[in-house]
Each structure stands twice: as C-alpha cells, then as structure tokens.
Amino acid sequence: MTIRRNRIYTDLLRSTYRTIWGNWGLNTSIKPGAVGIIDTDSGDFKLVADCLPGVEISKNQQSRKWDFKSTGVTCRSINANVGGVIFDPSTGAEVKPDAALEWTFDKENSITSEFAIAGEHAISNLTVLDDQYDWLLAQARKLNMATASGISEGFGVVTSVIYASSGLNAAAKKSKASFTVSGSASGLNRLLGEGGISGKGKASYVFTSNSSEVETHTLPAKSGEVATEPLPVAYTFASFAGSRVLIPSWVGKIGVLNLLVDSKASSFTTYTTKLTLSYQTPAGPVEDSRTVVGGSSASFGEIPLTATEMVLTAEFINIGSNTRKSMRWNTPASEWLGGTRTVNLTGTWPGAPNMTEVES
Structure with missing residues (x-):
C-alpha cells in the first residue's frame, strides 16, 4: 500500500488553513509562480515549468511557530543521554x-510538523494567470x-508559499514509535521556533535516535549542520475549471458545482419558499x-463549472404580497471553495424572512 504523506499532511493542515496544500518532503521546486500538476489522491506536486512568465512576487517576512500534530502525537523534553562532547553548529563551540x-x-502514519516560520511569498498580480x-x-x-474547452482541473500555478527557516516533519512507520533529537538548548529552541525566533545563534540539532521508526524531513537536512536557506512547508494553488474560468484557491477535484438551500438552520423557519436558479x-x-417548505431543504446539483452570471431568487409565500430576495455570483467556480455553497432560509411568519450565504 502506498503511503500518501502529502495527502495526510494536507488534510491535517486544512483543519486550520482551508485552502492550503502541504509540502511534506520540503520540495524546493514549490515556489510562487511555479507551474505544475497536483495529484489530488497523493497530494503531490509535479513541476512543469519553474515560473509563469510575467509573475511579480511580494514577500511578507514574519516570525512565528508552526505546530501541527495528529491525535496521539506528543513531544516532551527529556535528559540528553549522549556521552562526550559535540560540535555545536549554532555556536561553533564544542x-x-x-x-x-x-x-x-x-x-502508525500519525505525523507531526513543527517549524520556525520565516515568512510568506505570494504572486502579487494574479491577473497574470x-x-x-x-x-x-x-x-x-x-x-x-487540457480539452477542447480549456485547461483541466489540477493543472495550474502555485500562488503563495509559506517558508520555514528550520524545523521538521516526522511520521510514524509503526504504532508506538518514538523519535529523539538532541543538542544544545539554544539550537533546539531555534530549530522549532521556541522562545522567540529572532536573536543570536542558529537553529541546529546534533543527534537523533530511533530514526528507523519514523520518516523525517528536517531543516537543516543533516545532523551537525545549520539551517541556511528557508524551505517551503505549504502553499496555495490556482487551477482552471476546464475552461478559461479561474479557480483561485483550488483545493481538489470539483467536477460540477452544487448549491444547497436549507431552511433547517433555524427550527423557527415556517415560510414556504419558491426558489429559482438561473445562470x-x-x-x-x-x-x-x-x-422548499419550512424545515426542509433543496439542492441544485450538476451545475457546470462554466456557469456565470448566476442568480438565486427566493420568493417567500405570504398572505398578500410575497417577499422576494436574491443573491448573485458572477463566476461561482471562482467564488465557491471546493465547488459547493449553502444558503440558509430563515424567518417565522409573519415576521421578515431572510436568506444568508454560508461559505464552505
């Protein structure tokens, strides 16, 4: 069975960052403007071209800690059980x-990702796509x-990248696995962004144990080295809807759009509503x-990704004049994250009804 580390990593990160892709192996080809293909099953990025022509990059330098763990993963300080003296690359001393x-x-397959973040680089002129x-x-x-209609989903451009100055990704190859990193306190603190990232010294580690029980990707790459150039740990990606329609935050295969209109969000919704969707x-x-009657829902499915100028009209049935409300999306494939959207209907007759968009 193939272990899809990038897929597991991406799913973990999306509990916080909904539009992000993980870079488990610290693949250096991932940078703003890089053109490539994402395999949604594995989460892997395949480079096609180093950079889209005409791209301009903005850089936001920031210092913060990056810490993501699967359930059941813990980290603790222990006594350094290493004999003799070592060369500490962070200070140059023995x-x-x-x-x-x-x-x-x-x-097994649980993971941890801990880094000192250096900043984020992003395409500043997305119109270049x-x-x-x-x-x-x-x-x-x-x-x-690509098809006769245009570029297929999954092919596109890296739009932003989160860079780390040091840290590690580690995944268990078996249950009850353990992994230890030893070194100087200052070097380890800076390695993972503990106690502030700015200051003297460099991120480092000098010894690892039980490394056969885990898969690791570290920055710096080897024991006894210091971290030099920041590496990408995660990124965002833009693709296309099988046409010229851009999906600026592509998070996976969409295929078709789906709209759910729900009057169950409030138990006090009593209106019967006539819905019309046009595009x-x-x-x-x-x-x-x-x-839709009060307490029920309706869905509009199999909407093509090429749909534009979409209007949802809700006519709330009343005694006398009905109440009409509407919502509009110019290019829903570009606006609906993951290709889905929910609209809630609320209101208790004879009070004023309402419709509210719920972002995915």
Whole structure:
C-alpha cells in the first residue's frame, strides 16, 4: 500500500488553513509562480515549468511557530543521554549536549510538523494567470491536461508559499514509535521556533535516535549542520475549471458545482419558499426551480463549472404580497471553495424572512 504523506499532511493542515496544500518532503521546486500538476489522491506536486512568465512576487517576512500534530502525537523534553562532547553548529563551540526532545506516536502514519516560520511569498498580480492563459494552455496540452474547452482541473500555478527557516516533519512507520533529537538548548529552541525566533545563534540539532521508526524531513537536512536557506512547508494553488474560468484557491477535484438551500438552520423557519436558479453557460441560459417548505431543504446539483452570471431568487409565500430576495455570483467556480455553497432560509411568519450565504 502506498503511503500518501502529502495527502495526510494536507488534510491535517486544512483543519486550520482551508485552502492550503502541504509540502511534506520540503520540495524546493514549490515556489510562487511555479507551474505544475497536483495529484489530488497523493497530494503531490509535479513541476512543469519553474515560473509563469510575467509573475511579480511580494514577500511578507514574519516570525512565528508552526505546530501541527495528529491525535496521539506528543513531544516532551527529556535528559540528553549522549556521552562526550559535540560540535555545536549554532555556536561553533564544542559542548556537551544539554537538551533533548522526544516525540511519541500512538498510531502508525500519525505525523507531526513543527517549524520556525520565516515568512510568506505570494504572486502579487494574479491577473497574470489570465494574461498568460494561452501560454498555460499550451503547456497543459503537452501533458494531456487540457480539452477542447480549456485547461483541466489540477493543472495550474502555485500562488503563495509559506517558508520555514528550520524545523521538521516526522511520521510514524509503526504504532508506538518514538523519535529523539538532541543538542544544545539554544539550537533546539531555534530549530522549532521556541522562545522567540529572532536573536543570536542558529537553529541546529546534533543527534537523533530511533530514526528507523519514523520518516523525517528536517531543516537543516543533516545532523551537525545549520539551517541556511528557508524551505517551503505549504502553499496555495490556482487551477482552471476546464475552461478559461479561474479557480483561485483550488483545493481538489470539483467536477460540477452544487448549491444547497436549507431552511433547517433555524427550527423557527415556517415560510414556504419558491426558489429559482438561473445562470449562463456556453450552451445558453439555464433556469431551474424548487419549492422548499419550512424545515426542509433543496439542492441544485450538476451545475457546470462554466456557469456565470448566476442568480438565486427566493420568493417567500405570504398572505398578500410575497417577499422576494436574491443573491448573485458572477463566476461561482471562482467564488465557491471546493465547488459547493449553502444558503440558509430563515424567518417565522409573519415576521421578515431572510436568506444568508454560508461559505464552505
């Protein structure tokens, strides 16, 4: 069975960052403007071209700690059980190891990701993706990532990258695995961003144990070295909807759009509502209707990604004049994260009804 570390890592990160992709192996080809393909099953990025022509990059330097753990992963300080003296790369002196950190993993394939973040770099002119669409389409066609309608989902451009100055990713190869890093207290603190990231000294570690029980990717890469250039730990990615329609935060295969209209958000919703959804497609206009009674819901599915100028109209049935409300999305494939959206209907007759958009 293939272990999909990037997929596991990405799913863990998305509990906090909903639009992000993880870079488990610290792949250096991932940078703002990089053109490539993401395999949604594995979460892996395959580079196609180093940089999209015309890209401009903005850099936001920031110092913070990055700490993500699967359930059942713990880290604690233990006595440094290393004899003799070692060369501490953070100070250049020979010292006796005075600190150690031990991670334990209850379950196989559980992971930890701990880094000192250096900053975020991002494309500052996202309009360049539309300007360079023909160039991107030509690259996609070479790799069978395009149809007659345009660029397929999964082919696109890295739009932003979170960089770390030091740290580690570790995954358990078996249940009850453990992993220890030893060194000087100052070097280990800076390695993981503990106690502040700025200051004297450099991030380092000088000894590891039980490394056969875990898969690790560390910065610096080797014991006894110091971290030099920041490496990418996570990124965002833009793709296309099988056409020229841009999906600026692509988080996985969408296929079609789905809209749920729900009157169950409040138990006090009593209105019966007539719904009409209209939108434009390359094949022509589309209109669809539903009726929702209080406490029920309706869905509009199989909406093409190429839908534009979408309008949802809700007519709340009343004694006398009905109340009409509407919502509009110019390009829902670009606006609905993951291709889904929910609209809640609320209101108790004869009070004023309302419709509220709930972002995914």
